[in-house]
Amino acid sequence: MNDLLHLLRLFRPYLGWLLLGILLSFITLLANVALMAFSGWFISAMAIAGAAGASMNYFTPAALIRAAAIVRTAGRYAERLVTHEATFRLLAELRVWFYRRLEPLAPAGLEAYRSGDLLSRIRADIDTLDNVYLRLLVPAAVALLAILVFTGVLWRVHPRLALVEGILLLVAGVAVPWLVNRLGHRAGRRKVEVSAHMRAALVSDMQGMGELLVYGAAESHADRLQTLSRELAQQQRTLSHLNGLSQGALGLCANLAMWALVVLAVPMVSSHLLAPQHLAMLALFALASFEAVTPLPLAIQTLGESLAAARRIFSLADSLPAVTEPAEPLAMPERFAYRFQNVSFHYHPDSPEVLHDISLQLAPGRKLAVVGATGCGKSTLASLLLRFREPTGGNILLNERPLQLYSGETLREHIAALTQQTHLFNTTIRDNLLLARPDADRLAMEQACETVLIHDFIVSQPDGYDTVTGETGVRLSGGQARRVAIARALLKNAPLLILDEPTEGVDPETARQLMVNILARMEARRQGLLLITHQLQGLERMDEILVMAEGRVVESGCHQELMDARGHYWRLYMTK
């Protein structure tokens, strides 16, 4: 219920649109019911008058019938325009709202959502919420109004008619769909589970097709897919079964209402309590009135889905960022000397420490390398330096003032970073590069790309720097994408550059040349470098190397010192 209120609050700026949509929708519905009921009355009255040879004013009712037809048609058109316009306005609002809530959470708060599946889930949830207005709010409000008005009208004829009509409307529109929804709950959940299993099986089958074929498991996996497919169909069958019941019940209730009204009204006609021309009118009225509850089964289904989607979205949007910004941030200094003082870090109070008692110095213009196996905690160092996370012990200082006193945004203005998850956006290479510095000129852009040896490749593409990358564009190989991302970081020209596994996916020959170029560029510009890597090649030119294992610094020194020490570094070096 809370989630529903929360959701409605988001819609508040669009209250006007909501009311207008409901009003138009309601008028359209009334026009249709009026059309049918009037027609029934009209032909009865005309037939009675004709049989009796009496005269009657047929202009007004005939005009009313035509008017109802026109209001119905025009109303439907206006209603559709208004409700869709409102839906799209809401959609924009929801997306921007959600984005603004999500933005401060990245990356720490979104770590659990990193996998593509969960992100798609978020997208699907937002898409579900887009439908709340059109599928839930408007039909529910219209149905409520209609039930009140219809029973009110019948009440004036006879309370018993109103009672029958009201009960059947509620049964068809609320009770049956609600029941069906409850009965289908398990099958619905199971369907989602089986779909997810099927997807997971398909993903691993597609990625491991070579192994399946070589190991002769192709046939058995085809069978397994078919089994899952059948299982999915089984759940869908249950749901379709229930859906059929719900649809059948709706039609049956409409017919029953008509039937009951006729059965109740016939004695009233016989005893002259009801004018005979009202009998056909009542029958047609009852049939047409069920249009009000037709969209309710879908609305009730939407309600459950929307609430679940809203719950997930809100729990994410309402979570607290991992880092709090200072109320009055310090201005940025001229010099950038960073120092880690006994820094420790763990993700949860009860999980083991990822970093333990790390002390290091990063003087301006110095080149520091951190090496170690995957999972030794070296990437967390960068995350702390960028203020995406706070250390849980010790201090990080910038010019001897704690990092917490600076705003994250100001800090990041002076650091260019390539993280392991650096993302290339679904746009041109140029736009991807310009993200780092929107005012960069062509020369600067090309220089950065030449440094990382990707310029030639880019200009060899038909669209050059306007080549679109990513899902919908040209797919770059892992190494190419990596190099574009490095070029982007270089283009920023910040006093400190962080490179986390820059040569991942780049072939060794290119990687070596790449590191030579990058170091030359950094030295020429007197920029500092924090290189995080597991590749031990080309570290001879670093000022200092820290060797990390299991969250601790186990060795430090320059390449030659570490080789002479014949310790951890030397052993790692020799196994490659």
Add this chain to the structure above:
Amino acid sequence: MPDKADTPIPSALQGWKVHAGLWLRLAIAIGLASGGLLILQAWLLARTVDAVVFKQAVLQQVMPWLWGLLALFLVRAALAWASEQAAFQAAVQVKLALRELLYRHVQKLGPAWLSGERSGDIVNTLSDGVEALEAYYARYLPAMSLMALVPLAILVFVFSHDWLAGVVMVVTAPLIPLFMILIGKGAEQRNQRQWRQLAWMSAHFLDVIQGLTTLRLFNASRREAQVIARISDDYRRGTMSVLRIAFLSSFVLEFFSTVSIAMVAVLIGFRLYWGEMDFMHGLFVLLLAPEFYLPLRNMGTQYHARMEAIGASERIVEILDTPVAEASGKVTSVAELRQTDIRFEAVSFRYPDGRQAVQDIDLVIRPGETLALVGASGAGKTTLINLLMGFLQPQGGRIRVGDTPLQDIVPEVWRRQLAWLPQRPQLFPGTITDNIRLGMPRAGREAIHQAAALAQAGDFIEALPQGWNTRVGEAGQGLSGGQMQRLVLARAFLRDAPLVILDEPTANLDLDSETRVHAAFHSLAAGRTVILIAHRLRTVREANRIVVLDNGRMVQTGTHAELLQSSPLYRRMVSAYGGAP
């Protein structure tokens, strides 16, 4: 609206109808029966009201009619339910058949083809894409048939009771599809463009969320909020301009059907007034009028289902139409590889887009040797092993196993001789045991445990809380890189194939894992022929023979020491690996 016969997609959709069997016809037949009962129902109701209003009948007299009506309601409700079930069954059969067809076709296309595709896209096509066809078979097709049949049946009855109302219906009904076609022609294209734009907008949003950290790194995340607002707003404007036209077509539809009903009512009213017809017939026709237009009015909704199915089947048709490159050999026996050479004779392969992958490869693989392939990315190493595993067919030259050309051997038979360790090994949803005995479901527990022990994997598996029954999933959650390597090594040990093909992983392992994987690999190589794509200097050095590839050509072969002497390219590569010779 008629299908455009010249477009392949709608005809493919029509073609897949065969999988539905008789269910589709059954659904239509039930719908038709229900339509017939509807007419009877209108007649009974008209009869009842007429009796009460004009013949002063009391409730008891009309009660038989009313009981009949009640029975009809129940039967029609049951029919509605049955027709839904039949239509569902039709759609399910198409979906099941098509998914199986697609999956098997993708298997035949093989990993070489898959590597050029986005696997997410193929997965989507196989899951959601196939599901999206449901509405077409379960709703659109039955509705289309009923749209033609039910109004026709109603018309017959209307004409026999009131020719004037019949004329009104006959004149207005064809106008509805006509106007819809006139308006809908351009709208369909615009509509499709709009669908694509919606998909694009949704993809953009996902793209932005995925790249949120990167945006923050460059302090660009606030700017992006405005971009999202702008894109959504542009989308609203674009879509509304299309929808205004789309709604216009339903406006026309609604206009004709509603105004026609009003006209029928007014006309009947006057003819009753003038005494030209009796009330029962008038009411009967009036009751039928909305039912006559109902299927036509539903056409708009159904048409949407068709559009969606066309969108989804585009990709399905594309995949099914991709020709399969797999060899169709007949030979079912292979020479004992432990004693037989495998020869590449002037083998060339060119990608469909014209790029030359490998050219004139002459290579003899001797039994028992460890052969390393080295070269920059794109040099042709992967193509060579794909050719060897039969995932690609050479366009020039041939590969021979002993005296038999590889393409003459049944692929399954040939692959039984291989064990394959890719660079990024895949674990499949299931237990650890399932993953080790991949393709050998009847392998005994002892054999599995022994294979795991040889792969140095037994210890860590037994240390897991669930041991051998630990479930592993996508990307081997919960297992470290080194553990995954050892698991797939166990798979290879169990397989006990004479030829091992290995694409060495580049991922870095901790020292302990590294040592264990290395040792396990050594014992796997013993007594077997090994072909490996090497990424580490140490592995290269240990190979019996090294093949240096450059731009699809074999530049040189030899041992490490020989190549250091004779090949400048090899020397450059070695120094890039960072190794002193």
